[in-house]
Amino acid sequence: MEIKFFKKSIPTLIFLIVFSAIVIPVFYQLLKVDTKLKIYNPADVNPRLVDFSMKHITKDHTVADFKLTNQNGEIITNKNYKNKIYVADFFFTRCQTICIAMAYNMSELQDFYKKDADIMFLSHSVTPVIDSVSVLKDYAERKGVMDGKWNVTTGSKKHIYELARKSYFAVLDEGDGGENDFIHTEQFILVDKERRIRGYYDGTEKEDMIKLKNDIVLLKEEYASK
Incomplete structure (x- = not known):
């Protein structure tokens, strides 16, 4: 049986x-x-953050080519970030409000990833006329910026503001990058190796920094599985 x-x-x-x-x-x-991170296109972002000319775009958005000058007077372009995952933000050296926490958190991230060659950081001054190379150099030294790891940059105001509004979608207010235009944002933006936006985080909040680190783990796993 x-x-x-x-x-x-x-x-x-x-x-x-x-x-x-x-x-x-x-x-x-x-x-x-x-578990893969979202790929952000203009149509996926809060419409108030997106330039009217780009709101209809639903795929293939990437950060535009840029040309900036860092704390050492070196020209920084997309080529410096080729095949890198990076975190971008917008700041100014005289800021005494959100930028203090943002700089601290970016510095902490830099220290956490200092031995990880895949990860870099990019800060854009929103007062580029005031934040000259010498001013940025002093700022970089005070904040412990590692050359080759974290670039704090200046450049054409119009160019930087266009990056904020049309590439990173980091600010709510509209403007033309003119003399009276001013942006101020706490956003950290995670960008992948294809120059695609993969996440937004409040650069003043510790909880968001934990989430950012976890998202970087997911992003690295995504590349490792290819």
């Missing part, structure tokens, strides 16, 4: 083994897809 029952169970057992071999990997892959 037991032998007959066992024989009848063999096909069921084989079926379960084959079923598991097929379904479990598929289920695992679906879970992996779900």
Whole structure:
């Protein structure tokens, strides 16, 4: 009796083994897809943050080419961030409000990733006329900026403000980058190796910095699996 029952169970057992071999990997892959970070396009962002000319874009948005000058007087472009994951923000050296916490948190992130060659940082001055190279150099020394890891930059105000509004979608207010235009934002923006936006974080909040680190883990796993 037991032998007959066992024989009848063999096909069921084989079926379960084959079923598991097929379904479990598929289920695992679906879970992996779900843990991938969102890719942000203009249509995915708060409409108040997006320039009117770009609100219709639903795919393939990337950070535009840029040309800036860092704390050492070096020209910094997209090429310096090629095949890098980076965190971008907007600040000014005389800021005595949100920028203090932002600079502290960016410095903490830099220290956390100092041995990780995949991760870099990019800060854009929103008062570039005031924040000359010499001013940025002094600021960088005070904040412990590591050359080659974190660039604090100045440049054309119009260019920087256009990056904030049309590439990073980091500010609510509109403007033309003119003399009376001024932006101030606490946003940290996570950018992947294809220059795509993968996350937004409040640069003054510790909880958001934890989330940012966790998201970088997911992003690195995404690249490792390719």
